[in-house]
Amino acid sequence: MKILKIGASWCPECVIMRPRWAEIERAMPELQTEYIDYDQQPEIKKQYQIDHVPTFIFLDRAGQEILRLKGLVEKEELSELINQHKDK
């Protein structure tokens, strides 16, 4: 599984989510994540129908979307969801 983290520098919720992700990534070094800046890759909006940043998209091995989270998410909730889907 891979997680796309779509955010922007002007979005306070994205900044609030940064340290939460940093903690998770430190705890799970095997987790594959990719940060995509909304302003630098505007085509992402159409590709994934983004209507809010941050948006976190969980992709399975085949690149299919399995889950999408928007806005502020608690660290505990994130960890739980990652554990549920990490083998997909």
Next chain:
Amino acid sequence: MVKSSVRLIILFSVGFCLLGLLAPGAEAQSQPTFYFFYSPTCSVCARQSKLIDRLEADYSQLAVKRINVTTGDGYDLLQSFYDKYQVEQSSRGGTPVSFIEAEGVGGKYMIGYSESVDEAIEGYVQQLIALEGDNHQPNDNDAIESTTSGQITLPFIGAINLSGLSPLTLSAVMGGLDGFNACAMVALGFLLALLLGGESIDRRKVFLIGGTFILVSGLVYFLFISAWLNLFMFLGYLRIITIVVGVGVVLFSLFLLKDYFSGIICKICDVPEDGQESRLTKGQRKLFAIMTKVTDSSMPLWLVLVTVATVAAGINLIEIFCSFGFPVAYTKILTGFSLSSVSYYFYLLVYIGFYMLDDFLIFLAAVITLRVTKVSEKYLKAVKLISGLALLLLGLAILFRPEFLAWK
């Protein structure tokens, strides 16, 4: 200054009809007349009106004239009374105002509402009634200062009522409610995440940057609320303003509740389909982006602080357009208390103090523990719901039940 403050402190002024003083007892006395100037939306007028009902029932000799100042005629009559009694300009503009006079004796005026004003009114009416038919001049009673239980008296501010819905309770409760503002919480969470998210955390830097941001935010908000207060003091008498404010507050509360039910917390992070964000949103985004860069950079600290102060002022100015509900409702209700201008600003400071309290505590906890207190979606949603419901009730009370907001 001190002299005029003393006048303001006791919340009412007492004057004499000069003609009556110059010729005491020279003319035959007439029936004492009570001119009660009120505004239908003024909560304290409704309270004082109860006293006047009782006086009217107790003393058949007393003629009571109730004048609505929101009508053109009522307003003109009040102006002529102000001139006749040489009421200072600074004391004009509030309700209730009472003029009690009897020809041949003189008269007095009382401005505002408090227990001591009520006592002074009743005392003077009794004096005039006792003198009716008698040709004696009533004793001068220029300043009746009484401190009733449940009040504390502060220099320059005056008596502060601690019981019931006093301006103090109103300021503290509404400031506190306004402080639980979802967008302000997101802004603070953003700031703390920036400051505490890095690898090496400098506690002094966190304290200075965070402190500057909070201080400037408070200052901008204070100026904003002062502007509303002055507007309502200026427009005080107009019934239409009360209706506009009530409707505005109700509509604003409905927007908050709509956001709550559709799960929106802060619109700044939405990227609409057509990509046509408002200019305000774009401005706000630019400021947040600058903030992100500045706190990450290795600029000298003073320059960082100046930038943070500027950005904080900008973010708050823009946010003002999105959070006018509580400040408008609060300042409108506050002007109904007919206080002195020093008291008004004192209560604005109380409001701001409570408004900033939750931000300050979250910030303090972060500086001490160097960890960001959780700002969860659930919490922010609950905040929206509570603010929305509180504002809805306030708006409805301003429109239909102003006496609920009365000073008890």
